[in-house]
Amino acid sequence: MSNKGLVVITGASSGIGEAAARSFSQAGHPLLLLARRLERLEALKLPNTICEKVDVTDRDQIKSAVEKAEKQYGPVDCLVNNAGVMLLGQCDTQDPKEWEQMVQVNIMGVLNGIHVVLAGMKTRRHGTIINVSSVAGRKTFPNHAVYCGTKFSVHAFTEQIREEAASYDVRFINIAPGVVETELLSHTTSTKIVDDYKQWKKEMSQPLESEDVANSIMFAYQQPQRVCIREIVLCPTRQD
Numbered sequence: 284m285s286n287k288g289l290v291v292i293t294g295a296s297s298g299i300g301e302a303a304a305r306s307f308s309q310a311g312h313p314l315l316l317l318a319r320r321l322e323r324l325e326a327l328k329l330p331n332t333i334c335e336k337v338d339v340t341d342r343d344q345i346k347s348a349v350e351k352a353e354k355q356y357g358p359v360d361c362l363v364n365n366a367g368v369m370l371l372g373q374c375d376t377q378d379p380k381e382w383e384q385m386v387q388v389n390i391m392g393v394l395n396g397i398h399v400v401l402a403g404m405k406t407r408r409h410g411t412i413i414n415v416s417s418v419a420g421r422k423t424f425p426n427h428a429v430y431c432g433t434k435f436s437v438h439a440f441t442e443q444i445r446e447e448a449a450s451y452d453v454r455f456i457n458i459a460p461g462v463v464e465t466e467l468l469s470h471t472t473s474t475k476i477v478d479d480y481k482q483w484k485k486e487m488s489q490p491l492e493s494e495d496v497a498n499s500i501m502f503a504y505q506q507p508q509r510v511c512i513r514e515i516v517l518c519p520t521r522q523d
């Protein structure tokens with residue numbers, strides 16, 4: 284069995300989470316991968332990996348999955364809170380159910396993950412929590428009002444919780460990417476907004492790849508425990 288610590292990754296069934304899972308696995312970590320599409324997690328066929336069908340809006344589901352993985356691989360060393368949804372829209376016309384979904388997944392999902400692992404990390408005086416936020420947590424973009432609201436929120440509470448956990452030697456890291464080529468845009472219901480976004484992406488010529496973001500996650504994680512990279516913002520070179 285690996286002597287590297289257990290890494291939990293939410294939203295590992297596609298995009299950035301999947302790339303991060305491959306990177307941590309290559310570095311020799313046992314993994315707990317969480318998402319609703321279990322078949323996509325299992326299709327990765329990564330060694331020393333437990334895959335669980337979990338909706339991050341349900342804290343109890345995260346807790347049972349983590350307890351199961353810790354029995355097999357020991358305590359969680361790192362949690363990557365990556366699961367997220369981006370449902371773009373204009374505030375007067377968008378279905379408020381979409382706002383609720385973004386708030387539930389992008390804010391509550393992250394807080395749920397933190398709540399499940401933080402107490403153990405503080406007791407052990409060791410651990411790393413990495414939240415995949417967005418450059419949309421640092422500046423605003425058209426049609427992104429509620430999405431930006433959720434990502435600005437992640438930056439705000441991460442900084443506060445980092446301060447609470449610092450004296451316990453627990454690290455909090457925000458990774459804030461710009462446009463990455465993944466499935467994220469595909470859930471937006473307005474075809475006009477999707478088309479405009481695709482055009483904007485085209486003008487950038489080369490969006491980030493999921494592996495670029497995974498590399499930033501690994502860079503921050505692999506620093507000595509005394510070093511806390513608090514935030515990385517990475518964007519396509521041509522993004523405004």
Ligand code: NDP
Nearest residue numbers: 294296298299319320338339366367417462463465466467
């Ligand atoms: P994807 O759509 O490819 O991945 C999103 C992941 O989140 C999927 O694995 C999905 O799994 C999971 N997910 C969504 N809802 C839930 C839920 N309720 N419970 C559990 N898992 C859930 O997009 P990305 O890889 O791009 O997104 C990953 C993160 O990166 C997100 O937080 C996103 O906001 C952020 N980001 C992305 C950028 C981009 O341009 N792509 C830019 C900046 C930040 P499943 O559906 O199987 O549950």
